[in-house]
Amino acid sequence: MKVILPIILVVVTAGLMVLAVFGVGQASGGVATGSVMPGLGGAKAVTPEGAATNFLTQVQRRDWGRAYAALSKASAVDQQSFTQEWTGSNGGLRTFSSLEKFDVRPMHATDADADMRVRLHWTTPVGPVEEVRDFHLNHEGDSWKIVWHKMQMASVPAQVVPVTYLRWDLVSGGADDEWGSHNVDAPRVRIISMNAVDSAEGSVVMGEVVNEDTIPAFVNVNATLVDAAGNPIDDESSFDKIAHILLPKQVSPYRVDFPKISLKNVKNVRMDVKVTLVPASADPVIGVMNQKLDPDAQGKTVLRGELLNQSGQTVNIPHVIASFYDNTGKVVWVADGYVDRALLPQSTEPFAVEIPKSLAGKVQNFHVLVNQYSMEKS
Amino acid sequence: MWTRNICIVGVLSLAGVGVAQELRVPASVTAGEETAISTTGNGKATFYLLGPGLANKSEVSLGEEIHLRSQDLRNAGDYLAILCAETCRSSSFYVTAAQPAGLSFLVHPSRVPAGMGEAVSGVALPFDQFHNLVLDPVTVNFQLTAGNASLLSRAVRTQNGVAWFRTNSGKSAGKLQIVATLGAVSSSRAVQQVAADPCNLRIKGLRTPKGIVVETDPVRDCSGNPVPDGTIVTFSAAGADGRSTVDAPIKQGVARAQIEASGPQVISVASGVVMGNELRVGGQP
Numbered sequence: 001m002k003v004i005l006p007i008i009l010v011v012v013t014a015g016l017m018v019l020a021v022f023g024v025g026q027a028s029g030g031v032a033t034g035s036v037m038p039g040l041g042g043a044k045a046v047t048p049e050g051a052a053t054n055f056l057t058q059v060q061r062r063d064w065g066r067a068y069a070a071l072s073k074a075s076a077v078d079q080q081s082f083t084q085e086w087t088g089s090n091g092g093l094r095t096f097s098s099l100e101k102f103d104v105r106p107m108h109a110t111d112a113d114a115d116m117r118v119r120l121h122w123t124t125p126v127g128p129v130e131e132v133r134d135f136h137l138n139h140e141g142d143s144w145k146i147v148w149h150k151m152q153m154a155s156v157p158a159q160v161v162p163v164t165y166l167r168w169d170l171v172s173g174g175a176d177d178e179w180g181s182h183n184v185d186a187p188r189v190r191i192i193s194m195n196a197v198d199s200a201e202g203s204v205v206m207g208e209v210v211n212e213d214t215i216p217a218f219v220n221v222n223a224t225l226v227d228a229a230g231n232p233i234d235d236e237s238s239f240d241k242i243a244h245i246l247l248p249k250q251v252s253p254y255r256v257d258f259p260k261i262s263l264k265n266v267k268n269v270r271m272d273v274k275v276t277l278v279p280a281s282a283d284p285v286i287g288v289m290n291q292k293l294d295p296d297a298q299g300k301t302v303l304r305g306e307l308l309n310q311s312g313q314t315v316n317i318p319h320v321i322a323s324f325y326d327n328t329g330k331v332v333w334v335a336d337g338y339v340d341r342a343l344l345p346q347s348t349e350p351f352a353v354e355i356p357k358s359l360a361g362k363v364q365n366f367h368v369l370v371n372q373y374s375m376e377k378s
Numbered sequence: 379m380w381t382r383n384i385c386i387v388g389v390l391s392l393a394g395v396g397v398a399q400e401l402r403v404p405a406s407v408t409a410g411e412e413t414a415i416s417t418t419g420n421g422k423a424t425f426y427l428l429g430p431g432l433a434n435k436s437e438v439s440l441g442e443e444i445h446l447r448s449q450d451l452r453n454a455g456d457y458l459a460i461l462c463a464e465t466c467r468s469s470s471f472y473v474t475a476a477q478p479a480g481l482s483f484l485v486h487p488s489r490v491p492a493g494m495g496e497a498v499s500g501v502a503l504p505f506d507q508f509h510n511l512v513l514d515p516v517t518v519n520f521q522l523t524a525g526n527a528s529l530l531s532r533a534v535r536t537q538n539g540v541a542w543f544r545t546n547s548g549k550s551a552g553k554l555q556i557v558a559t560l561g562a563v564s565s566s567r568a569v570q571q572v573a574a575d576p577c578n579l580r581i582k583g584l585r586t587p588k589g590i591v592v593e594t595d596p597v598r599d600c601s602g603n604p605v606p607d608g609t610i611v612t613f614s615a616a617g618a619d620g621r622s623t624v625d626a627p628i629k630q631g632v633a634r635a636q637i638e639a640s641g642p643q644v645i646s647v648a649s650g651v652v653m654g655n656e657l658r659v660g661g662q663p
Contacts, residue, residue, distance in 0.1 A: 164629060165627075166608040166629065168608065184488050184489070185486075185489055192651060210650050210651060212650060213489070213572075214573065214605075214606045214608075214609065216608075247608060247609070247610045247627060248606065248609040248610060249576075249610050249649045249650035250610040250625065250650075251612075251650065251651075282608045282610075285624065285625070285626055285627070286624075287622065287623070287624040287635065287636070287637065287638075288622060288623045288624070289622040289637070289638050289639070290619050290620045290621075290622060290639075291621040291623070292619075292620035292621070305620065305622075310635075369625070370625075
């Protein structure tokens with residue numbers, strides 16, 4: 001017995017290793033799905049799917065040397081830039097993300113070259129993020145190699161950016177203050193629109209909220225669904241589907257999701273805005289340029305544009321929230337998205353926010369707001 | 379309250395029922411003043427005094443006055459005097475608040491847009507030196523001043539210990555001083571009057587090699603007050619390339635934004651729910 005058990009273990013381990021070596025990278029047709037199996041990989045890619053899978057396996061393992069070796073000679077990228085593209089920089093969202101899994105789908109293949117569409121599933125501090133990329137592969141020698149184009153990284157020259165920004169500080173009264181003498185009211189914030197709709201995932205309550213005051217406000221919108229008997233069904237908050245800090249007269253979209261609850265069972269929606277006075281800064285100013293509704297590679301309608309950081313401060317994680325209006329001006333959808341690269345001073349980064357196919361025809365107008373998280377502030 | 383009742387019932391039942399002694403309480407007592415209760419009869423008795431936040435027991439001689447100390451009568455309200463010998467007799471009296479010595483003054487809100495109707499309210503409550511609410515009607519004078527100008531002066535009689543006012547906010551932004559006066563006692567509060575929503579929001583634009591620089595005229599409310607710096611103004615430019623928006627804060631009275639667009643653009647402006655004019659800017663030559 002003492003001998004049999006180690007032998008069985010060795011045989012099973014060896015079997016799994018063989019399976020992994022020949023299993024990974026041999027997918028042909030359909031969708032290949034990958035995840036890391038430590039100690040393996042680097043096998044010669046005899047199919048385009050296998051090459052893409054092997055490459056992404058190395059990326060997943062952060063074995064940048066092997067991943068870089070899987071690139072075609074036609075690639076115009078050095079290893080440092082290539083690595084930085086995957087690992088992120090400047091405290092952007094990508095620097096805190098890891099590639100959890102991926103799917104590889106063939107798009108087009110000949111004996112000489114092939115196109116693969118890969119869907120990358122990232123785990124990030126702000127939740128799972130999905131990214132779709134198209135890989136072009138060349139057949140070089142007896143294996144397939146990925147043609148990699150260098151991504152244009154923002155390069156900021158050394159400069160002094162004068163910023164005469166505005167800031168609101170809070171001064172708290174002392175404990176010995178007379179009752180009622182030094183109270184400062186919470187900012188006046190108002191919900192200016194609300195719309196409840198059924199979506200594929202459940203009910204969605206959305207709209208816009210405005211800070212009508214002359215001081216900044218920290219805002220959270222809560223919604224409670226009430227049934228016909230007047231009993232609450234569920235209550236949720238807008239969480240990150242809102243710009244929490246609203247400067248004076250600023251308007252933010254909000255969205256509250258109620259997964260797996262149909263509006264058929266809802267008689268009423270109770271809205272509640274929680275507002276607190278907070279210190280805030282009016283900097284940085286981020287412009288949203290060249291916004292356009294376009295179909296993406298998968299045929300989905302997305303709102304694209306570019307964020308332009310007009311200040312001298314790096315925005316580590318830009319967050320885009322967009323409200324979409326129909327021809328009567330009603331908010332029909334609110335969508336958001338995080339930009340995975342940091343927004344450097346005086347530079348631009350592209351963004352894209354998806355809207356449901358069923359609403360694409362209804363959308364006549366939109367408003368984009370940029371929420372930002374900067375390490376210097378936290 | 380229920381403990382007091384239990385105490386009374388207990389005392390009365392222990393002593394049984396009889397008519398041996400009488401006690402006469404004063405018709406009215408002012409908080410913090412000494413007073414006396416006269417008694418009839420002979421011999422020793424036990425005296426109980428129950429009042430708001432007070433329960434005293436003492437041995438007294440019947441036929442003599444019972445002196446109530448000022449510190450036992452500081453709280454306004456109903457008091458019950460019980461005198462027990464063979465039997466118990468009781469009588470109640472009311473202690474009223476003393477002269478007003480302080481004024482609690484609440485003003486709402488702490489910040490108000492200029493030129494808003496019925497937007498400022500204040501409530502004054504007179505209290506005596508022992509913090510009893512003075513329920514007797516007294517006259518409180520409310521005075522509102524902005525800068526050196528007097529906006530309101532109103533004398534209001536208290537009802538059940540409360541005097542209040544409600545009024546419009548002033549036309550100009552700045553500090554609104556509100557003073558409530560009652561005799562020699564006064565209390566002051568300040569309300570910050572701020573500019574209301576922008577009025578006649580207008581923009582002008584200039585094409586530059588980098589795009590379009592667009593800026594507002596000095597942003598003011600309908601009373602002419604400058605809208606505070608930091609207020610967000612949203613510029614939107616629509617052209618063939620798509621739409622561009624910039625949320626820019628007002629700095630030194632003016633909001634300014636740079637929009638990167640080469641073709642002809644229609645630029646609009648808004649601040650909160652207020653819209654401004656539209657501007658058409660031609661394409662880059």
